[in-house]
Amino acid sequence: QQQVKQSPQSLIVQKGGISIINCAYENTAFDYFPWYQQFPGKGPALLIAIRPDVSEKKEGRFTISFNKSAKQFSLHIMDSQPGDSATYFCAASMVTGNQFYFGTGTSLTVIP
Amino acid sequence: NAGVTQTPKFRILKIGQSMTLQCAQDMNHNYMYWYRQDPGMGLKLIYYSVGAGITDKGEVPNGYNVSRSTTEDFPLRLELAAPSQTSVYFCASSQTPVGTEAFFGQGTRLTVV
Numbered sequence: 001q002q003q004v005k006q007s008p009q010s011l012i013v014q015k016g017g018i019s020i021i022n023c024a025y026e027n028t029a030f031d032y033f034p035w036y037q038q039f040p041g042k043g044p045a046l047l048i049a050i051r052p053d054v055s056e057k058k059e060g061r062f063t064i065s066f067n068k069s070a071k072q073f074s075l076h077i078m079d080s081q082p083g084d085s086a087t088y089f090c091a092a093s094m095v096t097g098n099q100f101y102f103g104t105g106t107s108l109t110v111i112p
Numbered sequence: 113n114a115g116v117t118q119t120p121k122f123r124i125l126k127i128g129q130s131m132t133l134q135c136a137q138d139m140n141h142n143y144m145y146w147y148r149q150d151p152g153m154g155l156k157l158i159y160y161s162v163g164a165g166i167t168d169k170g171e172v173p174n175g176y177n178v179s180r181s182t183t184e185d186f187p188l189r190l191e192l193a194a195p196s197q198t199s200v201y202f203c204a205s206s207q208t209p210v211g212t213e214a215f216f217g218q219g220t221r222l223t224v225v
Contacts, residue, residue, distance in 0.1 A: 006154070009152060031210060032209075032210040032211055034213075034214075036214075041218075041219075042218060042219070043116075043202050043204070043216030043217050043218055043219055044155070044202070044214075044216050045216065046213040046214070049211075049213075051211070089154065089155065093209040093210050094209075094210065095210050097209055097210075098143070098160060098162055098168070098209055099145065099157055099160050099170065099209055100145075100157075100206075100209060100214060102147075102154050102155040103154055104152065104153060104154035105152075105154045105155075
């Protein structure tokens with residue numbers, strides 16, 4: 001059973017456009033929601049993360065929007081650049097747990 | 113700091129062979145994880161450890177074994193390699209599962225033929 005559902009599987013965006021990746025979860029015990037970025041041949045690396053006590057977190061061109069009532073969160077990449085082309089994973093974890101639960105990933109391609 | 117170091121980077125195994133994927137971290141993290149990554153399937157947790165001497169199964173543990181004799185090392189053992197184990201394997205570590213970053217190694221691409 002996939003604890004965190006992610007969409008779309010792939011995304012193509014023009015340079016300068018907005019990339020949006022969505023994730024949904026069922027377990028209300030989750031209380032930490034990170035996003036990881038993975039370039040080809042590399043391991044995932046933390047991009048940005050949010051706790052459920054805030055509805056939005058912004059770091060540069062990257063923003064997480066969090067909707068606790070809908071149990072959904074999304075990553076917005078503003079002014080997308082070719083260098084943003086990578087696979088993005090959402091994840092969730094909980095204080096009482098011992099692991100991260102990852103989404104299935106979104107392959108983002110930004111066209112120059 | 114080296115972070116999380118995995119060896120080897122690439123390996124081809126024949127069906128039925130055994131091997132150990134090595135993972136070491138130098139950040140004194142309590143938690144360590146082994147994931148496999150298959151196209152379109154995301155990261156599936158194989159095993160994890162919350163400290164030296166303590167390991168537990170993840171979502172897809174069949175065909176694998178782990179040990180954690182020290183804080184630094186968390187090797188993954190494949191006893192009888194099968195084609196279904198062809199994948200990219202990632203080791204990761206974190207101080208806790210919540211509120212802290214998980215650091216990943218560079219991965220091991222394993223092909224079983």
